[in-house]
Amino acid sequence: MGEDLTRSNLSFKTLSKYARRAVGTGSVRDLLSDYARAAVAATGALRGFVALAEFDAGGLVIVATAGADWTEEHRRNRLADRDGAGTITARVASTCRPVCVGDVTQAVAPDYRPFFPGVRSVLAVPIALDAEERVRGILNVESDHADAFTREHEAYVSVLAYSAALRLAAEDLRAREAALVQMGRELAVAPDISHLTRRVVEIAGDILRFEDCSLFLIDRTSRRLVLKATRGSLRDQVSSASYEVGEGLTGWVAEHGKSVRLGSPDEDPRHKGLYREITPVEAGAFLAVPIKSMDGVVGVLRVLRRNSTSPWFPNDFTEADEEVLATIASQVGAAIDNARLLDRVVQSERMAAWGEMSAMTSHQIGNRVFALKGALNELEYVVDVAGPPDAPLDALKRRDVAELLGEMRDGVARLEEMLGEFRDFVRAGALALAPVDAAEVVREVVADTFPRRDTMRLEVNLGDESLPVQADAVKLKRAFAELVENAVTMREAEGGTFTVTARRLTGEAAQQRGMALPAPVSGRGPAAGYAHVVFEDDGPGVAEENKERIFQPFVTSRSRGMGLGLAIVRGIIEAHHGAIAETGTPGKGARFEVFLPLTAENRGSPPGVGA
Amino acid sequence: MCRILIVDDDDSVRVALARRLQREGYDVDQAASESEGSRAIAGSDRGYDVVITDMSMDDSESGVRILEAAVARDVFTEVIVLTAYGNVANAVECMKRGAFDYVEKSLPGVDVFELLVLKVEQAAQRRRQALQTVRRLEQFPRTPPA
CATH class of the missing domain: 3.30.450.40 (GAF domain)
Structure with missing residues (x-):
């Protein structure tokens, strides 16, 4: 040998x-x-x-x-x-x-x-x-x-x-380990749960070769397992497809907190086949693991493989596959815990803001009521001094009474104004969205607010092209009108020039302006560019240290109102996924720049041009 | 005549309060901010008998600073602090620093103006008594230290 x-x-x-x-x-x-x-x-x-x-x-x-x-x-x-x-x-x-x-x-x-x-x-x-x-x-x-x-x-x-x-x-x-590490990293910084679940099914797909992967989470109110993310044919049913806990194989996993790994899911008595990523004929192997958080099972992660095309080449999930999927699920569980903790922190910050707000509001409303009570006190005095109830008021007293009533009417009107402002502030983010031409909104606002001000010169630069945005036209008008009123009421007495410009801006051009623009929402954002609306006056402007502060609630230089005006404007613009900033030169004039993401349509017109 | 200073950044509050106190025969001055109030106190040649100040103007400590300014100018000036309903913490702080009293602006079911008239009357009386006591002390023959 x-x-x-x-x-x-x-x-x-x-x-x-x-x-x-x-x-x-x-x-x-x-x-x-x-x-x-x-x-x-x-x-x-x-x-x-x-x-x-x-x-x-x-x-x-x-x-x-x-x-x-x-x-x-x-x-x-x-x-x-x-x-x-x-x-x-x-x-x-x-x-x-x-x-x-x-x-x-x-x-x-x-x-x-x-x-x-x-x-x-x-x-x-x-x-x-x-x-x-x-x-x-x-x-x-x-x-x-x-x-x-x-x-x-x-x-x-x-x-x-x-x-x-x-x-x-x-x-x-090595590849699995790298993918798991990457997933851990991504999950730790995922901005929200929906982004997180999407990345989970993507990364899981890279690690475990499979036909499809779906992630279900238990809805906290309905207690049903709701499809949150998937890679394939169930995409249209995200957020709508749901199982009762205990229903079908997926429901069983959620109920028992145990994994299921099967060669042919259709033969299992627990199988119901309510929502299928692939047809029963094609279904080769099924693997589902529970997602556990601090509060127990919060969801199910499941993957499927198609039948192997060669009869002798098995396509089952292995024990190692199950381990990997369980590892992914445990990371998802931890990430969900994190996200929910963060929610709680945000919630408590919001409560603190509400606390401050209610203190400010009660102070302001308290003052109004105090003044009203003062007028009432005086009215009683005037009427009392006039003599017995049926005695006629002399002309002098009549004038006092009329004056006091006027004062009270004004007081009540200011209370109503404050309530309106407060309501606008609280509901700035509740929008009824529809396709709107931002240029048209600017035109209407200017037409509504300007003819009455003949002391000020108005310059409007609007191109011919439309600026299509998804917006709540009423709220957007409210925001723009506030910006116009703001400039005009301050400058009315001495006069001056007010300029409004609206034009189209590409995403890159907008970024270059140094604005902290929000990330693109699907189908919108930088791809389509922004509607860029600028309101300028030649008044004293805003001091550098106040540029950010003026948008905070209860900050005002005016004696009337609650100082919510610009806070409402910012609230409305941000709810539209836009941005607003004051970019004027102190001493030379105020300049409010508004950016609103354009909708994708109308992309034919050349970007960056316009009026 | 008893001299009163009202410090409040809300015009309607000041106007209503001044009108009511003038009806009682007081000599009333007004200041529309913390700084205006401090200036009025420092600039007055014989000090105010009673100062009524809002607690929260520039910030939630404005009333405390008006109180300090008033007492620094004339230790016998009586200060009444106006607070928002339910905000007792700052009011207590003012009492510790020698305010005469505090009055909640919108106390439900109370005619706060009548209450304030009463408080101002009491404050003015306490000041008169304090000044009398000082005067009497001053009338004692000075004995050289042993």
């Missing part, structure tokens, strides 16, 4: 060198090419190749070749795609044992067609860590001679294949 080894280059020295390379840092492709060449060299074969399994499609793809006669066309061949169970590759893949055929013209099924004519001997060994594991691929050598391969050859090639399997397994684990 020693002689055999020498003759056919079966050197164990080279074998151990190749085996060591499996844990090296070179690329997998290079390693597999080396192994194909080594197998060919060691066995004296004419050629050889490595093919790897595609788990989702169920085929084998050639990834490395060695020896004679290979062409690109040969390399593109997919193995075992539709082959019957009798072929060599099929036997290796299904039994996970090496197959050595001395003469393919005699021993193989009649439909066996080798890639190359004239092939006699074939040695094919599985690339797998053990016989239980799914076969990762095949290392194949062939020869024009009959009975070209011996048991020793088989042993040698098997070691190479095993080394390849080790490396592939390590790669898989």
